[in-house]
Amino acid sequence: MIEWTFISAFAGAAVLLLLPPHRKMLARIVALAAACIGFGIALAAFFLFERGAGAEPFQFVVERDWIPALGIGFHLAADGISLVLLLLTGVIAITGVLFSWNIEKSPKQFFALFLIIIGGAYGVFVSFDLFLFLVFYEIVILPKYLLIAGWGSTNREYGAMKLTLYSILGSALVLAAAMAAYVVAGLGSFNLFELAGVAYAPAFQAWAFPMMFLGFAVLAGIWPFHTWAPTGHVAAPTAASMLLAGVVMKLGAYGALRVAMPFFPEGLEQWRIPFAVLAAIGILYGALAALAQRDLKFVIGYSSISHMGFVLLGLLTLNTLGIGGAVLQMFSHGIIAALLFAVVGRMVYDRTHTRELADLGKLRLSRALPFAAVTFTVASAASMGLPGFSGFIAELTILLGAWDSIPLLLLLVGPGVIITVAFTLKALQASFFGDNTDSPGTVPALPPISAPERVGAIVLMAIALAVGLHPTPLLDLILGSFDSALMSSLLK
Amino acid sequence: MNYIEFTVFLLPEIVLLVTALAVIGIDCARRGKAATGAGGTLASASLCAAGILVAALIILIMPQEGRIAGGMLVLDPLTRLFKLVLLAMTLVAVLMLMETRPVRHVGENFAVMLFAAIGMMLVVGTEELLVLFIGLELTGISLYVLVGFARSDIRSAEAALKYFLFGSVSAAFLLFGLSLIYGFSGSTELGEIGVAMQAGGMEPLLAVGLVMTLVGFGFKVAAVPFHLWAPDVYQGAPAPAAALVASASKVAGFFILAKVLLLGFAGAEGGAAWGGFQPGWVPLIGVMAALSMVVGNLAALVQNRVRRLLAYSGIGHAGFMLIALMAATPAALASVLFYVVIYGLTTLGAFGVVTVVLRAREGDRLSDFAGMSRQAPLLSFSMLIFFVSLAGLPPLAGFFGKFYLFTSAMGAQAAPGGQPGMLWLVLLALVMSAISLYYYLLVLKQIFFVEAAEGTPVIRASKTGTWTCSILAAATIVLGCYPGILLGPIRLAVGAAF
Numbered sequence: 001m002i003e004w005t006f007i008s009a010f011a012g013a014a015v016l017l018l019l020p021p022h023r024k025m026l027a028r029i030v031a032l033a034a035a036c037i038g039f040g041i042a043l044a045a046f047f048l049f050e051r052g053a054g055a056e057p058f059q060f061v062v063e064r065d066w067i068p069a070l071g072i073g074f075h076l077a078a079d080g081i082s083l084v085l086l087l088l089t090g091v092i093a094i095t096g097v098l099f100s101w102n103i104e105k106s107p108k109q110f111f112a113l114f115l116i117i118i119g120g121a122y123g124v125f126v127s128f129d130l131f132l133f134l135v136f137y138e139i140v141i142l143p144k145y146l147l148i149a150g151w152g153s154t155n156r157e158y159g160a161m162k163l164t165l166y167s168i169l170g171s172a173l174v175l176a177a178a179m180a181a182y183v184v185a186g187l188g189s190f191n192l193f194e195l196a197g198v199a200y201a202p203a204f205q206a207w208a209f210p211m212m213f214l215g216f217a218v219l220a221g222i223w224p225f226h227t228w229a230p231t232g233h234v235a236a237p238t239a240a241s242m243l244l245a246g247v248v249m250k251l252g253a254y255g256a257l258r259v260a261m262p263f264f265p266e267g268l269e270q271w272r273i274p275f276a277v278l279a280a281i282g283i284l285y286g287a288l289a290a291l292a293q294r295d296l297k298f299v300i301g302y303s304s305i306s307h308m309g310f311v312l313l314g315l316l317t318l319n320t321l322g323i324g325g326a327v328l329q330m331f332s333h334g335i336i337a338a339l340l341f342a343v344v345g346r347m348v349y350d351r352t353h354t355r356e357l358a359d360l361g362k363l364r365l366s367r368a369l370p371f372a373a374v375t376f377t378v379a380s381a382a383s384m385g386l387p388g389f390s391g392f393i394a395e396l397t398i399l400l401g402a403w404d405s406i407p408l409l410l411l412l413v414g415p416g417v418i419i420t421v422a423f424t425l426k427a428l429q430a431s432f433f434g435d436n437t438d439s440p441g442t443v444p445a446l447p448p449i450s451a452p453e454r455v456g457a458i459v460l461m462a463i464a465l466a467v468g469l470h471p472t473p474l475l476d477l478i479l480g481s482f483d484s485a486l487m488s489s490l491l492k
Numbered sequence: 493m494n495y496i497e498f499t500v501f502l503l504p505e506i507v508l509l510v511t512a513l514a515v516i517g518i519d520c521a522r523r524g525k526a527a528t529g530a531g532g533t534l535a536s537a538s539l540c541a542a543g544i545l546v547a548a549l550i551i552l553i554m555p556q557e558g559r560i561a562g563g564m565l566v567l568d569p570l571t572r573l574f575k576l577v578l579l580a581m582t583l584v585a586v587l588m589l590m591e592t593r594p595v596r597h598v599g600e601n602f603a604v605m606l607f608a609a610i611g612m613m614l615v616v617g618t619e620e621l622l623v624l625f626i627g628l629e630l631t632g633i634s635l636y637v638l639v640g641f642a643r644s645d646i647r648s649a650e651a652a653l654k655y656f657l658f659g660s661v662s663a664a665f666l667l668f669g670l671s672l673i674y675g676f677s678g679s680t681e682l683g684e685i686g687v688a689m690q691a692g693g694m695e696p697l698l699a700v701g702l703v704m705t706l707v708g709f710g711f712k713v714a715a716v717p718f719h720l721w722a723p724d725v726y727q728g729a730p731a732p733a734a735a736l737v738a739s740a741s742k743v744a745g746f747f748i749l750a751k752v753l754l755l756g757f758a759g760a761e762g763g764a765a766w767g768g769f770q771p772g773w774v775p776l777i778g779v780m781a782a783l784s785m786v787v788g789n790l791a792a793l794v795q796n797r798v799r800r801l802l803a804y805s806g807i808g809h810a811g812f813m814l815i816a817l818m819a820a821t822p823a824a825l826a827s828v829l830f831y832v833v834i835y836g837l838t839t840l841g842a843f844g845v846v847t848v849v850l851r852a853r854e855g856d857r858l859s860d861f862a863g864m865s866r867q868a869p870l871l872s873f874s875m876l877i878f879f880v881s882l883a884g885l886p887p888l889a890g891f892f893g894k895f896y897l898f899t900s901a902m903g904a905q906a907a908p909g910g911q912p913g914m915l916w917l918v919l920l921a922l923v924m925s926a927i928s929l930y931y932y933l934l935v936l937k938q939i940f941f942v943e944a945a946e947g948t949p950v951i952r953a954s955k956t957g958t959w960t961c962s963i964l965a966a967a968t969i970v971l972g973c974y975p976g977i978l979l980g981p982i983r984l985a986v987g988a989a990f
Contacts, residue, residue: 067976069983070896131895135886142885145933149941157941161933168885168929172922175895180912183903204911 002045002060002078002126005086006136008037009093009119016112024107031111032097038122039090046083051476057484058128066132071189075129080481081257081327084474085125085250088334091463092246093118095338096239098456099346103151103237110151113143114239121247125254130178130190137174137255140248141167144232144240151237153349159235163244166218166228173215174255177208181263196262196486209267212260213275219252221308222275223282230289230301238345241297245304245337250330253311257323261315262486268318273406276316280412282309287419291426296348296355299427300340303383306420307333307391313413314398318492320482322401325394327478332382332390332467339379339460347372347453348431351446357427361434364443371449373432375457382464384424385417390467393475405492501565503554504547504575505610511543512606519599536602537590541583543606548579563619563681570985571617574747577833578616581740582609584840584960588732591847591957601641608634608736612744619755621670621680624748628666628712632659635741638733639725651728658711658721666708672701673756682756690759694771702760702773705752706780712745715814716783719807726803731850734799735843738806739836746810746832750817750825753777754990761820763913774818781818782920784811789924792931798846798856801931802839805882808924809835815917816897819904822990826983827900831893833978834881834971838890841878841964844957845871852951861935863944867951870958872939874965879932881968884925889971894925896975 012034019027049059058077066074078086096114103110116139123136141164148160182190185198200208218225229249233241261268286306293299307329314326349355352363366373382389385396395417402409467474481487499506515536522532551572559566585605589598611630618624636659640652674680676698677688692698710718726734753773762772769775788808795801813831816824846856848871853860865872881890898921902912912918953961971978 067892067979069976069979070899134895135891138886138891141929142880146940149937157937161930164933165926165930168926169923172919172926175898176915176919176922179895179899179902179918180915182899183912201911 001041002076003062005038005041005090005122005126006119008034008041009115009122012037013112013115013119016108016115019108021106021108024104027108027111028097028101031107031115032094034115035090035093035097035118038118039087039094042083042086042090042122045078046087046477049078049080049083049477051480055480057481057487060126066129070131071187071191072131073129073189073191074132075191076126077128078126079484080477080479081254082125083477084327084331085254086122088250088331089118089121089125089247091459092242092334092338095342095456095460096242098452099242099342100237100239101450101452102346102350105151110147110237110239113147114243116140116143117147117243117248121251124251128192130182130192130195130259132190133192133255133259134171134175134178137251138168138171140251141171144244144248147240148232148236151240152235153237154234155231156235159231163228163232166225170215170218170225170252173211173218174259175215177212177215178259180204180208192259193486196489200264200266202266205264205267206270207267209260209264210271210275212263213256213268213271216252216255216260217275217312220249220256220312221252221282221305222312223278223285223305223309226282226286226305229305230298233301233304233341234295234297238342238350241341241345242338245300245341246334249304249308250311250334253308253315253326253330256312257315257326258486261490265489268490272316272318276313276406276409277412279309279312279316280409280416282306283313283416284412284419287416287423291419291423294357296344296357296360296427296431297341299357299423300337300344303340303420303423304333304337306416307337307383309416310395310398313402313409317398317401317405318490319401319404320479320491321397322405323487323490324475324478324482325397325401328390328467328471328474329394329398331474332394332464335460335464335467336379336382336389336391339375339457339464340383342453342456342460343372343376343379347375347449347457352444357430357434360431363434365432365434367443368446369449371454371457375461376432377428378461378464380424380428382468384421388465388468390464390471392468393471497560498565500554501560501567504550504579505613507547507550508543508606508610508613511539512603512610515539515599515603515606519597519603522599533590533598536599537586540586540602540606544579544583544586544609548576551575551579559619561620563683564623566617566619568985568989569981570989573981573985574616574743574829575613577743577836578609578612578740581743581836581840582606582736584844584964585732585736585740587956587960588735588844588847589730591844591851591954592730592732593851601638604634604637604641605732605736608638609740612740615744615748619682619751621674621682624752625663625667625670628748629663631741631744632663635733635737638736639729641733642730645728647728648730649728651725654721655725658718662708662711662718665704665711669701669704669706669708672697673705676701682752685756686758689757694760698760699771702757703776706773706776709745709749709752710780713742713749713810713814714803714807715780715810716787716807717780719784719788719810722807723800723803726799726806727797731799731843731847735840735847738802738843739840742806742810743832743836746813746828750828753817754820754822754825758820774820777814777818778917781811781814782917784808784814785921785924786811789928792928795931796857798849798858798861798935799843801935802842802846805928805931806839808928809882812894812897812921812925815901815914815921818914818917819900821900821904822986824900824904825990826979826986827893827896829982829986830975830979831897833982834889834893834968837964838878838881838968841874841961841968842882844961844964845875845878848953848957849951852949858935858938859942859945860948861938862942863948864939864951867944868953868958870962871951871953874961875939876936877965877968879936881972883929883932885929887969887972889968889975892972892975896979898922
């Protein structure tokens with residue numbers, strides 16, 4: 001059943017490509033339907049997943065031969081971590097379509113590419129064959145380029161090409177390490193569980209781990225290989241920014257957690273501290289850079305680097321709190337970043353055609369677009385980690401995990417947290433509440449917020465709030481999957 | 493050995509020869525009338541296509557398997573499979589030739605294409621040095637003629653002359669190398685040469701022979717530093733001829749190179765693992781592979797003409813394939829053969845699209861592709877598939893091809909301590925492959941995102957052109973999702989042959 005998540009997305013893309021070009025409304029409806037089906041399946045899997053003692057850690061298993069000559073199988077499964085990320089992908093798929101409802105330029109191609117990325121992400125989260133995993137992991141590269149270069153804004157060709165080249169160079173590192181692991185293991189199988197069970201020689205792990213981890217971490221925006229992310233996010237059309245920050249960056253973190261870390265535990269031990277330092281620098285650097293930006297979308301782009309730094313730091317703590325928090329942070333940041341990009345890209349930029357903080361401040365946006373102002377305020381509160389929102393729980397657990405594991409790093413992370421509050425408040429104030437006089441100046445006439453935007457924003461805000469107030473269902477699911485052999489070997 | 497047996501073994505080649513002669517005959521008969529008309533093109537093309545299909549049918553139903561005259565002619569599943577592949581590629585080139593502007597004596601053009609096909613089939617179907625050399629020369633001379641066929645075009649003439657000069661010098665090297673190897677081993681049959689090599693050590697004269705042979709083959713497959721002809725030939729030759737040079741001739745070249753190395757030079761491998769160099773042909777190939785990957789892919793970055801870009805990318809792909817040859821195992825051979833077929837198919841398709849653009853816009857600069865997606869959507873989509881497959885992204889055949897190729901190479905020479913010894917080459921290949929995406933995207937950007945300038949001629953593809961490219965694109969997708977369709981037969985055939 002789990003395979004229908006990505007099959008529905010790819011089928012939706014295929015249907016879209018076959019539609020006649022002038023049926024724009026039909027294209028939107030097909031895209032929304034495909035996104036809803038995928039989310040529906042993810043949701044059904046969430047409810048059908050058996051929890052509690054004695055339940056299998058990996059459920060919904062599909063095992064078929066694919067290329068038996070090389071030991072490549074069509075091997076799917078899902079555990080709690082997969083399920084959380086499937087849900088995230090489904091939510092972003094639906095809201096992404098809603099926030100692109102106004103696309104007039106070739107909507108069928110736009111949504112087809114969008115759905116291919118969604119399908120690839122679903123596929124990554126449920127693949128337990130290394131080759132299949134890599135197929136899905138690389139499927140998203142080209143649609144990303146085409147979406148940004150075709151429908152993007154500021155400096156789109158540069159941003160698209162930079163992002164694409166970083167992605168593919170990152171996957172080159174991953175591929176090299178994966179092939180080496182397959183060859184050295186000598187099992188003649190790409191089954192993830194079997195490969196993770198092999199005890200690779202320490203000398204091999206010493207270079208294979210950093211190679212693979214770095215390859216994945218590039219996509220997760222690790223400092224200093226993060227520079228593709230802000231330019232790419234800014235250049236991308238709204239739905240693509242939501243998808244890039246919301247889901248695609250998580251593919252890198254997920255790959256690190258699922259493949260690089262269980263494969264090479266000794267390499268991990270050796271390289272844990274250096275990578276954790278990079279992650280912590282990323283948290284601080286992303287926050288400082290966001291503070292210095294004048295373009296609102298760049299502020300959010302750099303804040304993503306900072307928040308993804310938390311994910312990587314959490315993974316490298318190697319304790320239940322840290323890794324569990326990292327997975328929750330993947331979900332939480334996915335939702336919040338998508339919301340922020342939706343407000344900036346769709347609600348504000350599509351109407352005002354500027355993202356400069358100085359210009360936005362003069363537009364009296366809090367009066368012109370009250371709904372957008374409320375949404376952005378909520379999203380900012382969530383983003384800076386205010387209690388009651390998902391980001392608070394996630395980042396707090398990561399910090400607790402880090403305190404147990406690498407306490408010195410909190411010297412770097414602590415200022416990062418404070419600066420995050422600073423830049424978020426600064427951006428919020430400058431963009432929406434720049435004009436704080438009560439003078440009855442003219443309020444610019446902007447098109448009102450449309451119904452699809454309202455629905456999308458409310459869904460995302462509700463999820464961020466719901467997970468923040470009651471994180472137990474997701475946390476139980478994540479922590480419940482730590483008993484599997486794949487995960488328990490990681491924990492110290 | 494009797495002549496009946498010979499005839500039966502060579503029946504597909506004979507069919508092609510008769511077809512070619514018939515095409516020339518018809519052309520002569522029509523010469524009094526308007527020999528350039530479209531009717532002549534259509535008649536010649538249909539006749540060629542029919543001949544190719546009959547030859548393919550004969551290969552399919554031919555029951556004989558075996559070898560006659562000391563390996564002069566070999567028929568086994570592997571040679572049959574590759575003869576079929578070569579015929580299919582020639583068929584596409586024939587269809588492309590229909591798409592180009594009619595030239596005088598179009599029948600000869602078709603006939604020479606069939607001669608080239610006969611040469612390549614001979615090359616594929618032999619394990620003996622003399623027939624090998626004759627086949628290579630027949631292919632080479634036919635291709636020189638094809639490349640120079642656009643007689644009114646000075647670039648075509650230049651390309652043909654360059655190709656001929658480089659080709660004949662490399663043939664001399666090859667012949668000299670082969671004669672030294674014969675002198676060393678006392679046999680012209682690959683299997684016996686291999687036995688002799690395993691028995692004797694690496695003698696100086698043998699080393700010279702090995703190097704000379706590799707020089708000759710390096711030219712055939714356009715590996716650096718013997719690649720200099722490729723960009724000019726791809727650029728100057730009529731597109732169908734260039735397509736044949738880039739696809740079928742490369743398939744045949746890699747096939748026979750692999751066979752010579754694995755059968756004939758067994759025992760003289762040496763080693764190219766990091767920190768484990770040993771003299772032999774493997775280090776030589778390693779150097780050629782590394783240079784080809786780097787030079788080909790970096791030079792392609794700065795090309796402004798798509799045919800030159802394809803030439804340099806082809807040099808890079810030759811480098812990729814060479815690294816798996818270094819593994820010198822049947823499993824690695826299967827990966828090379830799989831990859832070269834995929835590479836041939838996608839390159840053919842790309843040249844097919846280039847042919848259409850050339851005809852409409854009379855140039856193949858990047859800007860000549862601008863706005864193509866509006867005017868010929870199906871063709872543009874096909875080009876996307878070909879280029880993305882060449883860049884090696886899933887779910888297209890090129891991804892699995894590269895994955896399999898590099899995994900085989902990685903598994904080759906274990907360095908001390910159980911580390912994969914060829915990691916340095918595989919990593920270089922992966923990085924170069926990643927870089928290659930950049931220049932493929934440059935072309936795709938023109939096709940999809942740049943509007944055609946005012947007054948540029950509209951690209952209109954004929955039905956044949958669109959169908960041919962679409963079928964090749966569909967094959968690229970299907971083989972990407974189900975590589976087993978091609979991989980199964982190749983592995984079976986390789987298993988039977990080695």
